[in-house]
Amino acid sequence: MKIRKHYLTLRRAFPHIQEESPIEITLEELASCLDCTHRNMVLVLKRMQQEGWLTWLPKKGRSNRSSLIFHVKKETILLEEAKELVTRQDLHSALELLQASEEALSLREQFQDWLSGQFGFRSEVQNQRRTDVLRFPLTQTIHTLDPAAIHYAGESHLVNQLFDGLVRMDAKGEQILPHLAHAWETDDARTLWTFYLRKGVMFHHGREMLASDVKYSLERLQRLAPRGLYSWAYANIREITTPDETTVRIQLEERSELFLGFLTTNRASIVPADIYANHMDSTNASPVGTGPFRLTGQEQGIWILEAFPVYFQGRGFLDRVEVWTLPEQEQTDLSDQLRPYQIMHNVRISDMDAERWQQVRQSGMTTKFLTVNALKDGPLKNPQNRQVLSNALDRTFLLEQLSGDVIETANSFFPYTQSDVPNSTVSPAPTTGIVENCCTVAGYQGERLTLATIPQYEHDALLLQRMYAKSGIRLDIMLIPAEEFKGEQRMSADLVLFAIMLDEHRELRLYDMYKSMRQHADQDVQALLDDNLFQLRLEPDAGRRKALLEQLESQLKQRHSLLFLYRKHLKTAYHPSIRGISLDSLGWVRFRDIWFT
Incomplete structure (x- = not known):
């Protein structure tokens, strides 16, 4: 709010004046501080008096010195401004505001306490319809959600919510299970792999997934990430053919018993050819997959995921997940003040908190x-x-x-x-x-x-x-x-x-x-x-x-x-009110599975 910034400018112009201590000053001097006209300064002071931030006792005559009394500390105004930015879902600007201020150290703990209360589960009821929302803090920066370009754990976690692969690995890493492909086979030389796709699997933009999308996705990975993670696995692909819209044949240059395992990774996620072909030579395409959630918004560090209603394995319980990406320096230990988070990754838990929270020590x-x-x-x-x-x-x-x-x-x-x-x-x-x-x-x-x-x-x-x-x-x-x-x-x-x-x-x-x-x-x-x-x-x-x-x-x-x-080893902690918690080996929550009591 602009009026807060004006107050902060005035307050900082008189750093040695304590609250409730009157100062003698002219209207012209105040207008000079804000670089505004005499008339606008009168309006600004009137508004600040209405907010209860100061008292202005004017004396007649432009050259007469009037009396000004500040009532509110600049730290209080800064905190209010940061809170309003957060309510407008502009988290990064709120953090930048506090970091840039000389009062950052004193405000940091207060803002963190307030921010913790914004996370967790909540239900919103509009027109008798209940919407279940989880706000989820992630102390990492998200650079991309393109499966071909991700580098960090937080990015990988969100890609797992948005995309699927042909097959998947169980959490223990012991068994490869069907996923977008309901079955597969290989020849005696184990260099030709044939996958049979599920029918009716839909992409987020409303088109059915076809064999041509699988071919495009793997060839795109070869083209865009020739030296990326597991590049040795997909560089071994000699040719991909699609006999029909539900069959994919992958011919390898040489036998590799690790190839099927590679297809369980999110690097091998399937993307729609018609969307990503427009960004053939870049990784800036808007993330569109077949996963249980679809991305509906991303602004100022807040990523909004909404449940995909026709997900092929069934719609999730949550309607919306808001992932708030906090800078890494904002990460903190779990304590009484942070209970509203309800789900926290990578935390250390005190003995007292351990009695009130469920804990999972990750196998990864x-x-x-x-x-x-x-x-x-x-x-x-x-x-x-x-x-x-x-x-x-x-x-x-x-x-x-x-x-x-x-x-x-x-x-x-x-x-x-x-x-x-x-x-x-x-x-x-x-x-x-x-x-x-x-x-x-x-x-x-x-x-x-x-x-x-x-x-x-x-x-x-x-x-x-x-x-x-x-x-x-x-x-x-x-x-x-x-x-x-x-x-x-x-x-x-x-x-x-x-x-x-x-x-x-x-x-x-x-x-x-x-x-x-x-x-x-x-x-x-x-x-x-x-x-x-x-x-x-x-x-x-x-x-x-x-x-x-x-x-x-x-x-x-x-x-x-x-x-x-x-x-x-990292721990995931979650509140007992959460049900259906399902974690991968690194302890990341699968949003599709959780629900609240």
């Missing part, structure tokens, strides 16, 4: 690790230097800095194996650092090492910089945007810091990670990776594939080419 996790760029000429081409780097890992220090009940030491991508390092058992830091070691072993004169990572992991990189500095190892940090991280820029670094999200698609994610790691491995490690990944593609038994991955991991650790840091 993220694991942070370092890999060595063995192709770069430098200290780390020497195996002895890599061992020094490994021994200098002070995991106790890292856990202290990242304390929480969801963080633990890791020494494997597979949890709860004998190779895991207990929290209390870590390798001690060496008394001499890699700088000395380089001089004596490899002849290097204490040159610095470069660590490449994405901006989201900058905090971890800084912790590693501090940790290694204690052992004389000097790190420079190179931040590369996530969408460019698989490019050539990281090849100039000595070390790569990254994380892998291990969910129901664990073996696909590990395969993808090892393919990426191959780009900066030495010749021996490249041969090791090629051999193991080849065996993995040909192995039909899931248990044997797991054993192959564990064996490969062990060999890379022995070479000090793969250095584990920690793993992070």
